[in-house]
Amino acid sequence: MAASLEADRIAKAFGATLALRGASLHLQPGRVHALLGENGAGKSTLVKIIVGALAPDAGALRMAGRPVVFRSVREAMAAGIVPIHQHLSLFPHLSVLENLSAFALGCTRRAAASSALLPRAEAAARLETVGLHLDLDQPVAALSLGQRQLLEIARSVGRECRVLVLDEPTAALNHSEAARLFEVVRRLCAAGTAVLFISHRLDEIDAVADDVTVLRDGRAVIAGTPRSHLSREALVRAMLGTAVAAATRHLPEPGAPVLVAAGLRPGPGDAPADCVVRAGEVVGLAGLVGSGALELAAALAGARPAAGQLHVAGRRLPPGDRQQAVALGVGYVPGDRHAEGLFPVLSALQNASACSTRGLAPAGVLSPAREAARMLPWLRRMKLHPFLPAMKARTFSGGNQQKLLMARNLAIDGLRVLVVLEPTRGVDIAARETIHDAIADIARQGVAVVLATSDLDEAMALAHRVLVVRHGRIAAEILRGAARTNLLDALAGQAAA
Amino acid sequence: MTALALPLPVRSAWRRWRPGAAAWTTLGVFLLFAVLVPRFASSGNLVNVLRVAAILCVAACGQAIVLVLGGIEFSFGSSAALASVVGVLAVPWLGPAGGLAAGGAVVIAIGALNGALIAGFGLPPFVVTLGMLMAAAGAAASLVGGQPIDAPPSAAFAWPAAGSVATIPVPILLGAAAVTVLHALLSRSRLGRLWYLAGANPVAARLSGIAVGRVTFLGYLVAGAFCAVTAVVLTSRVGSGQPNLAPNLPFESIAACAIGGIPLAGGEGRAHQVVCGVLVIAMMNNAVVLLNFPIAAQQLVMAVVIIGAVLLQNAGSLPVMLRRALTRRPNA
Structure with missing residues (x-):
């Protein structure tokens, strides 16, 4: 089966720094692919290239086997690559409904506002896909961080979505919200979406990832290996380059x-x-x-x-x-x-x-x-x-x-x-x-x-x-x-x- | 779209270069005019440029403090006008020096009032200082019935604008003193550091135990004190109470800071940037007069310089800017 998205031997330099030195990433439809690496390993650069925010110096992107070039995030989104960022991109002063409709608004050429809002039933159905029950007219500023993250996902998965890019999606979520998110992710996978999942939390990698790629110094040191073939220690070793001891720290006797x-x-x-x-x-x-x-x-x-x-x-x-x-x-x-x-x-x-x-x-x-x-x-x-x-x-x-x-x-x-x-x-x-x-x-x-x-x-x-x-x-x-x-x-x- | 994140070496190189950017621009403008504009580089003309620059410089130093705080100060123009009217009206009671001092005190009081409204009630600086611009203009006009009034001629009244110490004109000395004080405040005083912290992130500053309200108030007060010096020199120069004394002062002082590379977002700005911005504006004004450009053309030239300078500072360089404009759609 052709990969949903292949990033092949991508290189990117910033001045004298080589952020990526020929890193490859192959996302398969219907599978969750975890991308791991320390800060500075090249993760965010690779993600930016995939979502069209940066152009690579060398290497190629292919979707379903055909070469693609994204000159902007908009073009990548039009091709079905949906990014969900660590830093939320909602409009805090607008209502839940208006936020859910924001992409529809961006795609329409008509200025009339009536055609720009989603029907309320459809908006409610989208919220349902992430298990949110919210008043559609509530301003987003009144929601908790966790609710906002789920709303952002609800907004995006409503679109034609072939590759979902989740950049540390659970950073602000509690356990039940994270579990709900993983459910949504699996449901999308079952429908044939490829998911790129970036997280620092190994627990979550255990919970959702099918395949794993680990970047270190701009290269893939583990490239698309099935999760079941890797131990936690192997992952950590690949990220850090050396084994780390899990520290149990000595704490003093409490005083006054x-x-x-x-x-x-x-x-x-x-x-x-x-x-x-x-x-x-x-x-x-x-x-x-x-x-x-x-x-x-x-x-x-x-x-x-x-x-x-x-x-x-x-x-x-x-x-x-x-x-x-x-x-x-x-x-x-x-x-x-x-x-x-x-x-x-x-x-x-x-x-x-x-x-x-x-x-x-x-x-x-x-x-x-x-x-x-x-x-x-x-x-x-x-x-x-x-x-x-x-x-x-x-x-x-x-x-x-x-x-x-x-x-x-x-x-x-x-x-x-x-x-x-x-x-x-x-x-x-x-x-x-x-x-x-x-x-x-x-x-x-x-x-x-x-x-x-x-x-x-x-x-x-x-x-x-x-x-x-x-x-x-x-x-x-x-x-x-x-x-x-x-x-x-x-x-x-x-x-x- | 996500902000284009530059890697560290590019950014640090850029940062090292940027303090020089203002200086290079200033030098470039100077050389350009020296070659193209007849009589520009004569010593008499340059002293005149410096004298005009110095008056604006003092007010721009005050504006820089407000910009570091993340605010903006529009009331400078009409508070200087009110100062000239009050100063001239007070001469019969307080004498020439006392009159000028009373005028200066008015400007400081307006700064304090701005600071109290912004820091105490959390009002937006844009609205408060704009309102104060109108209020002071109204007060100045109604005090003298809209007509300028002449000050009784006296050497003391004329000294701040026309006097000199050891052959150096007083305005130039005041300009140099203002820059020195600003530099000391911003880089060597606790208050200056607190201005940077409160301007860079007021929430984080409060959580770090900083009295953000008091720090903000003091910023507007000190800015008012700088502007008071400018108001006194301007009043002395025209020798009268003018209800329409310096309508462009707030905009020129903001423009000077912007040309020098001080962002309006707060938390950044240094004294040498003010000097560079002020010199560029003074040289431009002088050159268009020497070239006999009409007033309308002067304003156009100024607009191009201000927007161009800020564009260059934001984009880093023209090639980067053009590439970005050509390869990205505006809403990508």
Whole structure:
């Protein structure tokens, strides 16, 4: 059978850097093909070439055996290649119905708006294909990230779709939403669509992939091998080039209480939460999307207004007051690094020092030498790569941007509490290790750590105990060393816990 | 479509080159005029160019701070006009120097009011400063019934525009001082760093414990102080209270920053870029006058230079720009 899409010996250089050196990828109809690789391996370049956003320097694209050339994303879409991006491309101020109709609108030559909107029944049917039940007139801005991702997929699969390109589609999804997505993917496959699936999560590769290609340094080191022929270790080894030990990190004995929350309610619908985090203790906060786990974590860091009382080392912290929080030594790594964390046009060094300007400029005068002397060790410790502190933050990979946010908070004077949200979302394995090491290290130095994550392995590997949040209340506490299934049951609300 | 992501070496090379881009443009424009425009390169004319550039430069320094904050400041023009009217009206009570100071204080107060409305109520800078542009113009016109009023002739009143220290004209000294202060603020002060942080991502700045509101307020206040200096020099130069003193000041100061390569998106901008942009505008204005171009042609030339400069900075180079325009459909 002819492949749906063949990318044959693709090469692409950016200046002196060879991003792709003859990588090939063959997508078969009705199969899910996983594309793996570390940040910088050439994954995104290859995907951009396939979806028409970049032109290759050498090599050929063929669809059903016939050579094709895409000069734009639009041309690739017309040929049936549908990209779903990591960064959502919905229109937040328009309604669900208008968003669902957006492609129809783009394809019609008629200006009359009445012909541009999908019939409501058809729109509802499309939502049904991804298991969404939404008010069609609701603005997209009111939806959760997970719902938006599913809506984006619903919008795209409504089209003539021969190759579906999913770039980290589950980064913002919870388990049930991800499971629903995989169902949709299988249904499309059964109809003969080829799916290209890019993810950092090996669990998901296990769950959906039929074939696997692994890129390293711009080449395919595993090229279209059936998933069943490969062990997890083989995949990781292929990505990293060396075997990595799965680290079990030593955590210290917790000391005196540092962060004390009493009756903390991040939102009007939430139950008052009481919790104590001790010096050197790592407390995980886990919950499905929309459970309120991330909101509770943000409130604990003073990053979000909330009812109730917060005390840090015995001193009152007014909820929502980040200035006071930083002064008391409360660090906060937000979950959405682009919207809430990064200063994209400022340098890596300036990003790292953002919380420390007072200490760096005692009389209001900033000394670049002092700034470099204080901040560079943190960037080195976080293994910033490439180590170019003067380069703008937006030019770094996602993993390295996340390292900048970690460095910024680790550098806070008198750090007592570190609240970290989704620290390794969309981050490659090496950066994940570095970030986990840093979290364990800072706990060993006596900092109280709150780790809110939807990555269960991360929660189980790093936390003394995991608080499970369901419907805005702390519903269960799972201690370190408990079976993973206990945590899963608690998250889903199945066990009495 | 997804943004065209350039790889690191290309970007870093581009970044190294870009600070020079403004300087090369300025040098290129200078050489072009020196060759093509008679009398342009004479020392007397160049001092005149510098004198005009310096007055605009001080206000553009203030504009740069607002742009770094991700805002925009339109009220400069009519706040300078109001300053000249108030300054001249105050001379009988406060004397020439006191009158000019009162005029300057008006501009600073307008900057503070802008800052309070933008930072305190979260209003869009575009609307607030545009509203203030109209309000100050209205106030200036109604104070003097729409007609200019002359200041009593005095050496002190004329000194900021016509005086000199050690043979260097005062406006040029003020321009140089403004650039020095701006450079110190932006690269060596905590406040300047906080402006960059608040401009680059206000949400991240708040979550990093920065008092974004206070920082924004101070930005507009300091910008007002820069503009106050320009207003005093302009008032001194015309020797009268003019309700229509400098209608183009906000646009020329924004244009100067844009030509120098400061993006309007916030978080970026340095003092040398302001200098380059201001020099280009001053040289253009001077050259079209020397060439006896009609006023309409002057404005056309200015438009081409501003848009052309920003186009070049965004596209990197003409070949890249043309290739992109030719190979991609606009909505691809």
